[in-house]
Amino acid sequence: MISVEEHSARVREVVGDRPVVRLPLRDCAGLVLAEDVGAGVSLPPFDNSAMDGYAVRAVDVAGASGGTPVSLPVAADIPAGRTDVPPLESGTAHRIMTGAPMPPGADSVVMVEHTDAGTERVLISSPVAAGTHVRRTGEDVTAGATALRAATVLSPAHLGLASAVGLDRLPVFAPPTVLVVSTGTELVLPPEPLRHGQIYESNSVMLVAELAALGCRVETVRSVADDVAAFRAALEPKLPGVDLVLTSGGVSAGAYEVVKDALAGAGVEFGKVAMQPGGPQGCGRWNGVPVVTLPGNPVSVLVSFEVFVRPALLAALGHTRVQRPHVRARLTETLTSPRGKRQFRRGLHTARHGEVTGVVGPQGGPGSHLLASFAQANCLIVLEEDVTEVPEGGMVDVLLL
């Protein structure tokens, strides 16, 4: 048996690193920026009005009040987008809209609410301090400064900022295309009717959701029979353009282990990892394509993805934080674990506001076919290899999902 750490290192090595590509902003959400990116323009790019109103010189409206409004001729109209803005002469006003460029000579904006909204002449009933309602060039970002730093996980705000400084593409670590393959002659796809001895396929659905959440592109072969020729025939045409193959099932000790039979000796190594669930594992390269083979039980698939594949893909994609957050929590009931194996139990962790640790209880038993209890869980309770029992009230390590 190999350790969880040894298999993690093998999967990480097989998955490799992703190349840098320049993608349109709409395809960058959630990906990692590969290089620092500079701002081509300042933000705002020009002094502009923060309000709909009138651009004035503060000195011209210094004496204005409700009882004694100041009357100024309206010399120009400046909607947002006007590019030929005439300067403001002293003793006049320009009507101006939010986002429109400030006219040279004006130093402030009076909100339309503090005027009679006139178009030939305007009555202004309130003074303003110089600079009021003016958004200054570069107060958000200075042209030439770094707008986004390498290793940033791109959020909607980052992408908006990239567009605001004039970029239409960003250098990111390319999302891989992953081929997900579910093996098993017993598998049927909903809504086909089930016959006795058959089950509905669920592993590929979970893997597709996991991979999509990481930004991967996904292709699927949702049901291939336990037959080596059928397996090869289904996969080989799909391999070009695929960066990683993830299989489920067919890797343990039975008579019809299709994945093992097809790939052992063809570049993929199989073995047992000292963990439960997720014992039988394999990884390697087949026809040059990285392959990670996961055991078939649905809980084993999810736990194996969590422990081996997710961190490897996150690292390949340039993420610096690849592990889930860990906390220590108090067990609500006694748990036992096989000696020599790291056990991952589905758990429900609760912490009161402000608490770091909280309490955790198991969801369902350790059986790796019990998917419904995984669906109720929000964490994995980790029982280390040398632990055989943790009593109620004991502290355990919890991986928050």
Ligand SMILES: Nc1nc2c(c(=O)[nH]1)N[C@H]1C(S)=C(S)[C@@H](COP(=O)(O)OP(=O)(O)OC[C@H]3O[C@@H](n4cnc5c(N)ncnc54)[C@H](O)[C@@H]3O)O[C@H]1N2
């Ligand atoms: N003699 C031994 N038998 C088994 C061992 C062992 O060490 N010696 N290990 C057990 C463990 S642990 C696991 S996990 C499984 C792994 O077996 P396989 O990877 O070969 O998986 P299968 O036998 O193909 O399937 C296991 C189980 O999961 C169901 N399954 C498979 N694929 C899907 C899918 N896409 N959707 C839903 N359910 C799926 C399948 O019907 C089986 O019930 O081996 C143990 N046996």
Ligand code: MOO
């Ligand atoms: O170790 Mo298997 O992967 O649980 O049932």
